[in-house]
Amino acid sequence: MKLIVGLGNPGDEYIDTRHNIGFQVIDQIAKTNNIKINQNKFDSLIYVNEDFILMKPMTFMNLSGEAVKKVMDFYKISHKNILVVCDELDIKVGQAKIKLSTSSGGHNGIKSIIENLNTSEFYRLKIGIGRPKTKSESISKYVLNKFDEKQKNIIQKVIDQATDAIMSYIYNDINYVINNFNKKG
Template identity: 45%
Template sequence: MKLIVGLGNPGSQYKFTRHNAGFLAVDEIAKKLNVNFKSSKFNGEIAKSDDIILGKPSTFMNKSGLFVSQVANFYKIHPDDIMIIHDEKDLDLGKSVIKVGGSGGSHNGVIDVITQLGSRDFKRLKIGINSPERKGELKNFVLGNFTATEFTILQEVIQKAAEASVLFGFTDILTIMNKYNAKK
């Protein structure tokens, strides 16, 4: 069993913000797997297929780790079988990167996942949100909505991210990384 969690903030006011790229991606994965999210006892929503559990924490971004660790512990999922999908401010909009391990950098949601899991050994699918239109404070940027043009670009990346994530259920990560991290 694999666990794929999209990071984001709960509430309709955040639905299309840059910080919710992870939620948008797992929503697309759920469509591809033909599963629906349901509230769970883990402070979030889960959707299950035969091989993959999808998750969306109902806590705010910076407290996402508790949800991830609770679901992983309950279903006995090792960190190596977990993929976290999140926005990445240092990656250009239109790009995505799959990575294994490492630090959380300046992403507080990922840092909390590392802290709560007690491991860095999970996979990450980073969705780029950096834009030439980025101005002002980082907080305002990540909590701002995508422009119409940005959202069109994001949709293409989310499709690619969803394809890669579905493969994570039954394909080794190096094969997925070689296919989806390739420079085009």
């Protein structure tokens, strides 16, 4: 069984913000596959079937690992079968990549998952949100802002590609998915 975790923050004020791109991908997977993510368990909204779990932690970003650990333990999922979808400052808007990383890269949601699972060996689908255009804008403010109109169209294409990649990951070897998805840029 595969666990697909979309990172974000609960609450209407965070809908469509850069930091909630993980939630947006999970929502797109649900929409594309006519799935309802409506089980409220393990401090998360989840959907479970025999092949995969879709998960949106409701613990706020910095505590995401607590919810992931609960789902992982209950369903006895190996860390090697976890794919976390998150925003990435160091990737340009319109780009994304899947990788197995060894650090949080400064992302507090990933840091929380690493701390709670006691391993950094799980896959990340990192979606580029770019960096602020000016040095005066704080990172925390930037990630909690929404994409501009031009970026929304670009991001929707990335979300669609990420959805396809995740559905492929559920039924294929991760290396096959990485090779195909990362080539698209």
